Amino acid sequence: MTTRYVGAATTITADDVTALYEGAKFYSPAVAPEKTTLQSWTADLLERNGPVTLVRPDSIAPETRCAAICVIGSGAALADLPPSGDEFALAVRELERLTRRRFEAVYPLAAATVSALAPLAAASQLDVPLIDADGMGRTFALIHHTAMHLAGLSPTPLVIRGATGENVAITVPDAARADTLLRSNVDVVGGWAALAAYPTTAGELRRAALTGTVSRLVNVGRLLLESGDPDVLVARLAAVTGCRRIGRGRIVELEHLSRPTDVTIPAHPSTVVVDELGGQGRQLRLELRSEVVAVFADGALAAAAPDLICLVDVLHGELSSLDSLEPGDLVDVLVMPADAVWYSPEGLAMVGPASHGIPLTHPRRR
Template identity: 35%
Template structure:
């Protein structure tokens, strides 16, 4: 059990953005600043623990934002929404949660877990249920294990809240997404309550430590090529493509009902070879093709770095003429099983992505 430091927080945020490459990087930055503001008010960063440091009989819960399928609303959180959801779920279950895990092991929900833990005075656990970011809350290793998503508690931006007695993760997804819409755009959700024993058996462990390591590499004083060599040798990056954006196209194609959607396609040219790189995007980077052949596809992790300063890039950096370094790394092994691919692979996403993937198999 260790205490998170200011440096850990910075590296955690950077590593979480690296593994997300998300449309809402501004919200991650805003959550980071809320944590910094709490530190100035006298709060301390939470303890950082591995699941095996807690007793099997203790209870833990996941926390995360769920939106209504649209870009984040103008109703921004004030910081106590997750505290309320966690406390209402404790009351519903008659238990006290001994630690928190993020709904996803990347992007804003990692920092949300830190913020909520520091306000509640409980540890953040070095684990999560996705090992990256997926769009849907049931795309979880807990779903693969047959665990219940609820009961759950949700709080909206205006202070309205609800406790939902639900078990099946797909049903929980639909209900929380509907609540987020009624709340005004998003829901601060506490879900997947379980014992530490179940978390130890079925969670993905060491994922937040990985984020800290990635962030520390990117923030290190090493030259860019040294940083990239370390990402390859230490963190499993399997390929880096240096490319320049040549075209950005929004595609008019609807997502399946109930699924969030921000679809677009980006064309880049690889520096030196001139090969054509195509990115398919729907809230996150779903697929990367090189000269029409699939190089990486969900659940693979695809991310981008701006070589000018080794800064993690996001969708706002996808403008014509901009040079970016595209990186690919594997997701957790659970996502490459038959059940994992069914839940979060190409067949679980947009029909156009599915068809393109199959044409190039």
């Protein structure tokens, strides 16, 4: 079957939601999400309200007011306390009240995981366009780990709204402090919340955001849904995302670690050891936090954050989530480059290997 790409499309329909979500999981493959109620709810919204207009920042008036939307907090909490349905739209409305400005478009803070669905749902409810851009191009741990922050935009004022119906507004001059305050309040409102942040204009997003990241999710998601052959899947993913295969091998060891990590970054340190089959017969060691943050090949650093590193289950021809791995699994280890901004000195200082306790020079900077 020929893959139908949406790169130049101007709408997202209910029929696109499944592909969007599959692509969103590719850009954050840490934990296997259940079939989320947010996915079916978003599809139902678009079925009732019609397609959502998808626009690039440079195709709308530069003064258009925009807000970033995200799910913040625990996925387990989201499953235990599902959204009532209006949290994201009401978070935007509260941010409008604070800023005394009407928002005429929304965009994802991170075009990955369920946080790629939330702005689509909000756009449908608010009857505004969804901007084909985001702040990360994948997911990072903290809300100031964004291209907008590197470009000088502030995440605040921001608003979170919990499933309990409570709003919390945060306005602080320091972005890292905003994240600290945000996470403590998310726990209070139920463990997860709808976030509306980074109030700005389309003109600012033209220079500060990462464009094309929403339509990219649908493109990648369609590949993942159509292909069951691992070699075909990897080849197609390489053509669309620029990823490459580091090696194919069998998992021989899973190790949970107790070494110290930066307590400001949510993490679950562990190691996966893969014995390469064929090729150079190397031993690949994957260092895990809340994602795969580094791959060592026979002790040499082969890939590291902000690279997106993921595993493909060779038997089933599909992505492997980190919480599903077992000794004996045959996997392809893939690495995909992040957006160029993350390889700048400022970007690497924020999300590079050293930020995960690996004080080595990134392979792309050697």
